[in-house]
Amino acid sequence: MRARDLLVDFPTVSLDAPVAEAARLLAEQDLPGLIVAGDDGLPVTILPGTQVLRLAVPGYCLDDPALARVVDEAHADAFLRALDGRTVREALPERPRELPVTDPDATVLEVAALMARTRSPLAAIVDEGRLLGAVTLQVLLERVLAA
């Protein structure tokens, strides 16, 4: 079993998409994360769902969740709207991370190791400069357990 056998179509978001749109895509399609693609269609970064959330949470709350408690309920409910058109590009962390990207020939163990290392529930599959799709943790586990 190779990555190509586990491949699923996967939507991408552009760097200039609003963070709220990225969050909506994640929620509506129940995706485990997002592939952020550059102008060439290739993955610039791959964000697990929790890191998409991270784009949307004010920094002071990330540093100290106790500070989130002093924000009243109405403002807390509206934290995503408060982003007001901020783009994915603006919200990305500066520190680059290891990308869960591999090729269609990768074995299921390689893909599993890559997901575990990068804490990403999806891996992008790229071949000859083209994004073919993704392997999700869900599909990988289902197929490995059925094998």
Next chain:
Amino acid sequence: MRARDLLVDFPTVSLDAPVAEAARLLAEQDLPGLIVAGDDGLPVTILPGTQVLRLAVPGYCLDDPALARVVDEAHADAFLRALDGRTVREALPERPRELPVTDPDATVLEVAALMARTRSPLAAIVDEGRLLGAVTLQVLLERVLAA
């Protein structure tokens, strides 16, 4: 909106459950992660899906994914079976991590900050020494975007 308004029932696994059973639960119920409960029913640890996978991937592959490439396809396919009854307790990392656990009064922003900090797509909700259930990233985003 408070954690109690976003609460969903969530299965737990015991420390003595085999890792393969934990992986099966994750895959079959399409869960974002697992709550590992102690004898008192309270969360001992909460594992995002990728960290459940981490329990199952041989350490040498985690350290250097290139080494996974030398494992032949048949053995790669069987990596989960190779665990052979290893329990969750035996596979847990020694270093304790911040647990995504909060109370039913937490605001949606607190829960979001907690998930983003701990990189966990689920947070356990505990009240008066009892596990009430979980808030998932999916439900949180849906409700925040609909608010």
